[in-house]
Amino acid sequence: MTAPDPARTPSERPRFPRRGSYAETLRIGELLRKESVGGAMLVVAAVIGIVWANSPWADAYFTLRDFRIGYEPWHLNLSLGTWAADGLLAIFFFLVGLELKREFVAGDLRRFSTAVIPVLAAAGGVAVPALIYVAIVWQDPALLRGWAIPTATDIAFAVAVLALIGSHLPSPLRIFLLTLAVVDDLIAIGIIAIFYTAEIQVLPLLLGLLTIAVYGGIAQRYRQFFRLKPAAAWLILLPIGIVAWAFVHASGIHATIAGVLLAFTIPVKHRRGRQIPDGTPGLAIEFEHRFRPISTGVAVPIFAFFSAGVALGGIEGLRSAFSDPVTIGIIAALVLGKPIGILLTTWLTTRARGVDLDPELKWIDIAGVGLLAGIGFTVSLLVTELSFDAADAHHDHAKVAILAASVLAAVLASFILVARNRRYRRIAEADAVDADGDGVPDVYERP
Structure with a gap:
């Protein structure tokens, strides 16, 4: 880490979060608008799944979720719920990998000075929740397998909350939130590959x-x-990608890993190193345009529908769930661990690098973003499927905890962001000023 330069005056020191380029701001804004629609669909699908699973027609829901289809010799005779988790979510993780590569190869995060704070903040937002969960359940070794459940952020759900409360969250904070979510999703994928692979079949892996x-x-x-x-x-x-996915699935490694690996092979720059302009057709742009609607409108909502459906069992069932250390650990990790990990790591990194918080913002704004990152829905549900057997009561209790924690984190984040919304609106109005009329706000043309 670069040590702070004592010779710099406060006005000369770098600031965080950085605004970035205007082109990147426009792209991130468009991406988050798409994610807000997907987030709304995700929430609706999850609610339908929960209501159906606790209705008089619950047997039909579980029969549908457990219905098996596929070719057994290829190890693809899977339930519909497993197809959603292993197959459809591979599309979601393909887009995560594509976004991460684009940011680090051609986006504003290609510069170390810009990337280091959000990347370390994401790591802190993974480590602290895991430690809190372990601290709560450590007396029962069987429960430790769920340590990774509260580590990921659901960007679609978080952005849907922003759209619902009408927040004018400044562009730098939106970019910070997106980077947090993408990086910790990648960390979650690494965790799944390393810690949730019981046995590897070498030949299918090599073929994959x-x-x-x-x-x-x-x-x-x-x-x-x-x-x-x-x-x-x-x-x-x-x-070809589907064949690769099938081989990785047969190898014993979770098949969503294939989505990330395939995305990393997609070119973001021309072979001579020049970035492919947004107006020039390129595979990264083509794939994002074709697969993002499938991911946000089909894959993730279907996964949420099948994964969120938990038979609560009435008052007694809820009492049992909320007395389970797994439930307590997950809620504490997401609602407390995420914002603490992100806020603390961000503060320590800015101090170590001699970076000042943007004077237009306060640390409570970073805390609000940290609470939004505590909405750990999609990937948390996936890790739950890998952590506990479906017949284990902790499996359903973990899902109840994820749902409860996501709602609680959304409510707490809303209190903070709504209270700060007037300030955000003033920042947005100032950022939109284009005195020279060249189509680019003046704030993006300053040195």
Whole structure:
């Protein structure tokens, strides 16, 4: 870490969070608008699943979720719920990988000075919740397997909360929130690959890696292959990606890992190192346009529908759930651990690097973003499926905890952000000033 420069005056010291380029701000704004729609659909799907699972027609819900379909010799005779978790979520993680690569290769986060604070904040937002969960359940070793449940952020759910409360959250904080969510989703994928893989089948894994290499070779040189345009290239790459997913699934590693690995092979820059402009067709742009509606409108809501459906068992069932150390640990980790980990790591990193908080903001704003990051829905539900057997009571209790913690974190974040909304509106109005009329707000043209 770079030590603070004592020779710098406060006005010369770098500030956090950085506003970034205008092009990146526009792109992130458009991305978050799409995610807000997906977040609303996710919440609706989850509510339908919960209501149906606790209705007089609950048997039909569980019969549908557990209905098996697929080719057994290829280890693909799976329940619909498993297809949603292993198959559809691979699309979601493909987009996570694509966004992360784009940010670190061609986005504002390609500079270490810009990336270091949000990346370390994301790491703190993973480590502290895990430690809090372990501290609460450590007396029962069987429960320690769920330590990774409260580590991830659901950006779609968080952005849906922002849209609902009408927050004018400043662009730098929105970019900070998106970076937190993408990085800790990547950390969660790494955790799944390392800690939730019981046995690896070597041959399918090697075949999967070979297929991913073929996929990447075509993706990197798609213009030379049959003079393919992006719209045609994805039709060829899609079946290859499905084959890679099937091999990774058969290897014993969670198949969503294939989505991230495939995304990392998609080119974001031209071969000479120049960034592919947003107006120029490229695979990264083509794939994002084609797969994001599928992810936000189909894949994630269907997963939420099948995964969130928990038979609560009435008052007695809720009493049992909320007395379970798993439930207490997850709620405490998400609602307290996430904001504490993010706020503390951000403060320590800014102090160590001699960076000042943007004078237009206060640390309570970072705490509000940290609470939004405590909405750990999609990936937390996925890790629950991997942590506890479906027949284990802790499995359903963990899902109850995720739902309760996500709602509680959303409510607490809303209190903070609504109270600060008047300040955010003034910042937004000042940031929109374009005195020279060149179409770019003046604030993005200052040194």
